[in-house]
Amino acid sequence: xxxxxxxxxxxxxxxxxxxxxxxxxxxxxxxxxxxxxxxxxxxxxxxxxxxxxxxxxxxxxxxxxxxxxxxxxxxxxxxxxxxxxxxxxxxxxxxxxxxxxxxxxxxxxxxxxxxxxxxxxxxxxxxxxxxxxxxxxxxxxxxxxxxxxxxxxxxxxxxxxxxxxxxxxxxxxxxxxxxxxxxxxxxxxxxxxxxxxxxxxxxxxxxxxxxxxxxxxxxxxxxxxxxxxxxxxxxxxxxxxxxxxxxxxxxxxxxxxx
Amino acid sequence: xxxxxxxxxxxxxxxxxxxxxxxxxxxxxxxxxxxxxxxxxxxxxxxxxxxxxxxxxxxxxxxxxxxxxxxxxxxxxxxxxxxxxxxxxxxxxxxxxxxxxxxxxxxxxxxxxxxxxxxxxxxxxxxxxxxxxxxxxxxxxxxxxxxxxxxxxxxxxxxxxxxxxxxxxxxxxxxxxxxxxxxxxxxxxxxxxxxxxxxxxxxxxxxxxxxxxxxxxxxxxxxxxxxxxxxxxxxxxxxxxxxxxxxxxxxxxxxxxx
Numbered sequence: 001x002x003x004x005x006x007x008x009x010x011x012x013x014x015x016x017x018x019x020x021x022x023x024x025x026x027x028x029x030x031x032x033x034x035x036x037x038x039x040x041x042x043x044x045x046x047x048x049x050x051x052x053x054x055x056x057x058x059x060x061x062x063x064x065x066x067x068x069x070x071x072x073x074x075x076x077x078x079x080x081x082x083x084x085x086x087x088x089x090x091x092x093x094x095x096x097x098x099x100x101x102x103x104x105x106x107x108x109x110x111x112x113x114x115x116x117x118x119x120x121x122x123x124x125x126x127x128x129x130x131x132x133x134x135x136x137x138x139x140x141x142x143x144x145x146x147x148x149x150x151x152x153x154x155x156x157x158x159x160x161x162x163x164x165x166x167x168x169x170x171x172x173x174x175x176x177x178x179x180x181x182x183x184x185x186x187x188x189x190x191x192x193x194x195x196x197x198x199x200x201x202x203x204x205x206x207x208x209x210x211x212x213x214x215x216x217x218x219x220x221x222x223x224x225x226x227x228x229x230x231x232x233x234x235x236x237x238x239x240x241x242x243x244x245x246x247x248x249x250x251x252x253x254x255x256x257x258x
Numbered sequence: 259x260x261x262x263x264x265x266x267x268x269x270x271x272x273x274x275x276x277x278x279x280x281x282x283x284x285x286x287x288x289x290x291x292x293x294x295x296x297x298x299x300x301x302x303x304x305x306x307x308x309x310x311x312x313x314x315x316x317x318x319x320x321x322x323x324x325x326x327x328x329x330x331x332x333x334x335x336x337x338x339x340x341x342x343x344x345x346x347x348x349x350x351x352x353x354x355x356x357x358x359x360x361x362x363x364x365x366x367x368x369x370x371x372x373x374x375x376x377x378x379x380x381x382x383x384x385x386x387x388x389x390x391x392x393x394x395x396x397x398x399x400x401x402x403x404x405x406x407x408x409x410x411x412x413x414x415x416x417x418x419x420x421x422x423x424x425x426x427x428x429x430x431x432x433x434x435x436x437x438x439x440x441x442x443x444x445x446x447x448x449x450x451x452x453x454x455x456x457x458x459x460x461x462x463x464x465x466x467x468x469x470x471x472x473x474x475x476x477x478x479x480x481x482x483x484x485x486x487x488x489x490x491x492x493x494x495x496x497x498x499x500x501x502x503x504x505x506x507x508x509x510x511x512x513x514x515x516x
Contacts (some may be wrong), residue, residue: 013512062493078513082359082486085260085510101357108281109290122277 003095003174003205005057005080010089012079027142045088048055049075050086050232057206064217064238066245067227071088073210073251074179077101079200080134080208081177095174095205104177113148113155113163120167134170141196142166162189169196172203180211194219214242261361265418265502265507270361275364301331301383311383312448321391326388328488329474330447336377336411337469338438340406343369343462344417345431347423352516362512384477393479401476404409407477408490409469415497419504426508441466465493 049072057063062208064213065073078084081099107116117135126134139148142162144155152160168178178237201207201220211217217224217238224241226234226248234244261267268275287293309324313461316323347365348355356364387393424430445466446454454460468482468489475482 014511017515070272079355083356083513085263097359099357099359102353108285118358119281121361122274123354125274128273247321 001060003093005055005093005095005175005206005208006091007053007055007080008090008092010050010053010079010086011048011192012075012084013046013048013087014084016047030184031250033249049230050079050231053232054089055225056207061204061223062201062207062220062221063209064224064241064243065150065208065227066217066224067210068212070084073227073229074101074232075230077177077179077208077210089227093175096125097175097177097181098171098173100168101177107160107164110151112151113144115153116163117167118149124171126171137170138163139164141169155187158186158189165189165193169193173203175206176200176208177206178209180216181215182211198203214246218242220252260325260510262359263505264331266362268361268367271361271364272367274360275367276371278364279375281345282361282368283375294376297376297379298382299327301335301380302386305331305383305387309373312321313393315464316449316453318450323392324388325384325393325478328384329477330470331472332377332384333444333470334442334447334466335374335380336373336473337409337466338371338432338442339376340370340413340417341420342435342438343373344413345420346422347417348512349431351482355516362420362509366414366421369417370414387456387499395481398479398504399476400426400466400480401481402473405472405476405482405490408487410489410495412469412494412497415494415501418501419492419497422504422508422512425512439441445470465489 003245024070051078053065065076067073075084077099078101078139080093081097082091108119117138118131121131121134131228137147142148142159142165144163147155147159148163152163153164197216197220207220209217209220221238224234224236224238225232226241226245228248233248234241261469283294287296290296291297299458305324305328308318309327312318312327313320313323327506344366347369350360351365354360354443354478420430420434424434441464444460447470450465451458451461462485470487471482475486
């Protein structure tokens with residue numbers, strides 16, 4: 001069975017409630033994020049988060065997603081894995097999907113490290129027979145040793161990050177969907193983490209990663225898309241997408257400096 | 259229908275919600291010496307105090323009044339806490355909902371399962387009371403099984419509707435909590451239905467009376483009335499249809515709303 005993930009003319013809009021006052025509306029519009037804002041018939045705010053996106057990923061595809069803040073990267077990831085349902089178009093996939101969008105999710109501070117390992121195993125659907133392997137792998141990667149039997153609130157933030165990273169990277173999915181967050185790590189761990197990511201890429205058959213870390217994307221991905229205002233601004237080889245993204249960023253900065 | 263809004267899929271993922279429910283109980287009593295026995299102590303102290311005072315107020319023999327109060331409060335807490343906690347089942351799990359493509363109904367099942375565990379713990383108080391008051395076990399006690407099943411499924415359907423509605427309208431949880439407080443005083447829990455005399459219709463038309471009595475009656479060795487059974491079956495059918503309709507219509511919006 002080969003893994004694939006296919007998006008066909010996907011558009012996502014959502015209503016935002018509780019945005020009442022006119023002045024707030026103006027503030028939000030002038031804030032100028034990448035997504036588009038409008039009002040619908042019932043006078044609710046509507047965010048056009050994704051606009052007519054088609055994509056086809058199959059075994060061996062490693063897709064990097066770049067774009068400004070608010071350009072729809074996380075929305076696209078959430079739509080790909082089925083958290084958001086598209087208003088138009090369709091998403092289909094085959095293979096086990098694992099997703100890490102917000103890396104801080106799932107750590108229970110009062111529980112010990114090992115209890116958190118178990119929690120993540122349950123939530124990510126690791127079979128009970130595989131729990132020992134999973135726990136062992138997490139232990140090897142995070143290198144926290146005996147600290148794993150201490151409550152997580154006694155950890156330093158760096159240790160929590162290590163545990164979280166280890167929890168996420170130790171799963172063996174067919175399709176891995178990641179929002180990039182390695183930039184919070186210190187340099188030493190970032191190198192180890194990047195190596196582990198490459199390892200993971202070799203194991204998982206489809207990788208989708210959204211990131212601002214262009215170096216990492218260049219290293220990991222063979223395909224890329226550039227999102228702008230929820231639409232595909234550029235699609236193709238990772239390096240060519242990166243150069244058009246950099247060109248856009250350069251134009252923007254020359255406009256503001258003028 | 260996508261997996262995240264499928265109710266059947268949520269039931270299939272029983273490992274996850276059952277585990278989450280047990281984890282909730284564990285983390286609630288983490289670091290406490292008595293642990294979940296606090297539940298038992300709370301019910302025991304309440305029933306002890308109430309039966310002395312209200313037994314005198316209503317001039318009731320303690321041998322029947324104590325078991326009545328114990329079972330009544332046990333079941334009422336199960337019902338009312340399940341309902342109030344279902345209101346915030348999605349709101350409180352927003353981090354998970356926005357980051358893992360799990361069927362959202364598992365958070366409602368988690369709530370019901372958690373309260374079932376608490377109910378099961380409180381059985382200790384009932385057994386002690388039954389022994390103390392000389393209640394004899396009888397075959398009628400077995401009616402507690404269909405009673406519990408019907409009530410639990412009803413709570414799930416109602417809870418799912420409330421969870422969806424409360425994700426959009428944040429005033430509803432407060433309203434529900436308010437109404438439940440009033441309902442407790444109007445439902446025969448601290449007083450007997452027979453004390454209503456000519457106004458017994460207040461109990462017959464009170465849905466909470468039937469819900470409570472379907473579990474309390476069999477525990478006390480009384481068969482619930484045909485009215486109670488038919489009420490439960492009918493409301494179950496209605497609530498199941500309502501929750502399925504609401505899930506189909508609005509379930510996919512929950513991820514945007516929380």
